[in-house]
Amino acid sequence: MAASGAEAGNATSSGTWRSCFPGEEVLDFSGFEKGAEEAARELLGCHLLSLVGDEPSGGRIVETEAYVGPRDPACHAAERTGRTRRNAPMFGPAGTAYVYFVYGMHWCFNVVAGRPGDPEAVLIRGVEPGIGVELMRERRGRESDLTNGPARLCQAMAIDGSMNEHPLSRPPLLLLTGPRPEASQIGVSGRIGIREARDWPLRFFLKGHPDVSPASPGPSGPTGAPQ
């Protein structure tokens, strides 16, 4: 994965995040324009870093879900819905944050993919805690289950609506390169928590990883891989 060093160098807190993940660089999002499915695979193994309040927290992405635009009935920007104030960030450039509020109490964090005007996004469902674990425990108010779920990781990393439309190449919310998993380590299954198109094989995760979110048993099971 190539990196966008120039943008990283412009980051005001670049020294802070570089000390968190030495040797890693800000992700180059140009590859994400190929679409959400490709981006969801690319994001596995990458690092998500929050510098909210200048206190770093984050870790390695271990689970993602792709939402592939108007043709995807489960997507917020499905054809029947079109563009709305809520989903407008999905129509923006790849590498932008799309953060939305759901069930009256939870935030979910997505990475925008596809070309500008193509409303595709990748939901980050699971992160392996790596930096600021104590801080995340404090925010979550518990010792375990810190980042294995889309709303949990948002709470642990203090991601909320203020991060909506934030470019993920600069603080306080950054996507960094990381060790790429081998293809054999990547599991594929249907998506979780949705009604429509739930059996589409657009959920990607690291097989056997403890920080993959608890899957509801679908038609093909939590580790099923309908191809």
Added chain:
DNA sequence: TTCTAGATTCGCT
């Protein structure tokens, strides 16, 4: 203006 569903989580049984 009102109604309804929702990409979740957690506590209780």
Added chain:
DNA sequence: GCGAATCTAGAAT
């Protein structure tokens, strides 16, 4: 395993 919590966006009227 089940249901409550909670509130926003979008649809319906």
